[in-house]
Each structure stands twice: as C-alpha cells, then as structure tokens.
Amino acid sequence: MFGGFGMRGFQVYPVEGLPLISCGDDLAGLTVEALEKLGLPLREGDIIVYSSKLVSKAEGRIVDIRGVEASRRAKVLAAGLGRPAGFIQLVLDESVEVLGIWDGLLIVLDKRGMVCVNAGVDKSNVEGEYSYSLLPEDPYGSAEELLRRLREASGITRLGVVLADSATRPFRKGMIHYALACAGLRSLWDYRGSSDIYGRTLRFKVSSTADMLACAAGLVMGEASEKVGAALIRGLGNLTTEDEECEKLTVDGWQDIYHGVFQPHHRRREAPSDGSPKPISPSPPKIPGERG
Structure with a gap:
C-alpha cells in the first residue's frame, strides 16, 4: 500500500x-x-x-494477591527484590521467561510475546491495597x-x-x-x-x-x-476496515532486528528450517537471594 x-x-x-x-x-x-x-x-x-x-x-x-499461592521461586525472588510473594507469582504466571532483573523490576518475555516490565502486572488505578490488574488474557480477542x-x-x-x-x-x-x-x-x-x-x-x-x-x-x-x-x-x-481481525504487531525473537545486538544478554532465537521459532536460552539471570 x-x-x-x-x-x-x-x-x-x-x-x-x-x-x-x-x-x-x-x-x-x-x-x-x-x-x-x-x-x-x-x-x-x-x-x-x-x-x-x-x-x-x-x-x-483483577487479583487479590492475598489469595495467590506463591511458589518457592516466587518467594526467593520476593525476598531478594523486597516485593510481595503473591505479586511476584502473578508476574511469573504471566511470563514465559524472566530475561533480567533491574532495580526491583522483572524484565520478562510475557505470554503475549512482548518483552516488558513485570509482565504488565500493575496496581495503578486499581482499588484495594492488595489488588493488582493483569493484562487481558487474549488482547486481540x-x-x-x-x-x-x-x-x-x-x-x-x-x-x-x-x-x-x-x-x-x-x-x-x-x-x-x-x-x-x-x-x-x-x-x-x-x-x-x-x-x-x-x-x-x-x-x-x-x-x-x-x-x-x-x-x-x-x-x-x-x-x-x-x-x-x-x-x-x-x-x-x-x-479502518470491515474486517474484525488485523495484523498482529508482535514478532518472534529471531525476526526482530535487535535480537542479535543484545546477545548474550538477551534471549537468543534462531530461525529454524521449518519457519517456526526455536529458542536457544542462555544461562538464567541471577536471582537476588538465590544461591549459585
């Protein structure tokens, strides 16, 4: 066009x-x-x-973190980051992979294919001290x-x-x-x-x-x-169009022009022969409070 x-x-x-x-x-x-x-x-x-x-x-x-059962990993992360374990568990549940940790924030690849902070789990403009909002499960839907x-x-x-x-x-x-x-x-x-x-x-x-x-x-x-x-x-x-669907904006890691620049600090992907993304993950990021 x-x-x-x-x-x-x-x-x-x-x-x-x-x-x-x-x-x-x-x-x-x-x-x-x-x-x-x-x-x-x-x-x-x-x-x-x-x-x-x-x-x-x-x-x-909207989720009340007092009702969230935290895993051991979430508890370890929470202790190191100074955040509620229920909140950390929500972030992990909404993520495919934790890519890095910085200043109390989790940089993740979320379930929707985006690299973002805390998987979009947020409490701004949400009523209640312990309530957090999650991104829509299926945003395009x-x-x-x-x-x-x-x-x-x-x-x-x-x-x-x-x-x-x-x-x-x-x-x-x-x-x-x-x-x-x-x-x-x-x-x-x-x-x-x-x-x-x-x-x-x-x-x-x-x-x-x-x-x-x-x-x-x-x-x-x-x-x-x-x-x-x-x-x-x-x-x-x-x-505007008369169709409901539109082209999605996320791309697979190996298709992104920046993915090679941040290796090995960023999750690395290569394009396999069948056209589907094949992840090649480096060592997981160091988690504060977790032993070697």
Missing part, C-alpha cells in the same frame, strides 16, 4: 463520563452512551482507543469482541478499536502509549516499494499505525487521576 495514511488532519476526543468499570460491565454499550451524551455519536470510520486497564477490569482480570459489540450498539459497521497500554523504552526517558492489540483497522502501513522525495525506492519502511493511534489517544487519556479510559479518534477512516 503506497502513499501516506494521513488526511488533512484528525481529531482526538476524550471519552468523558464513563463510570468506574467493574467485572461484567458492557464497556462497548457504556462507550456508545457516553459519546452520545457528549454530542459525539459514532460515525463510520471512527476509532476508539481503550486503556488496557479498563478492559482488564471489565474482564475481571478482547479488541475483536469490543468491535463487535460497538457495531451492535451503534449500528456503525466501519470502526476501529485499539487497546492501549503504556511502557518504557530502552535508553529513552519517559513512558509512551503503545497498541497492545487492535481490531478493525490497518495496524501497519507498508511503504515498501514507494518512493521518497528524491525518487529512491523505500525498502524497509513499515509504519505501526496502531501504535501511533495509541500515542495520540494517550495525550487526552492521561496516566493518573484523569478518569479518562478511552478516546475517540475521528478523521482517519481510511485506516
């Missing part, structure tokens, strides 16, 4: 008026109602960006279900949904929003084969439109006490 995806401009609106979300709430229906009260009823081509925390709450992904329900509640068929979370970046200050998952839109915009302003053919450039949408929404959603868990993006209807 050649050419830029931007139009002459677009608008981002905070979806204000949503109640505090609890397990089982109809998030899509509440969104449609809130937008109508704001005088912003959904239109064809609109994109809704949700905080992943909002989706986690609606799906009941959650996005697709939200898309279906938004279509049903609004009667609009061409919509996009993005689940946004926030994360740090290596060697950069601050956190940014990124797309944990999406549905109903072109998550990537492929410039390969098009020309730059000097006529040179682009060979590698593929833009993550879903991540850009998450970043734009983050400017009006905030991170603290704003109580804005969703945003409406209008004016980029050319990114």
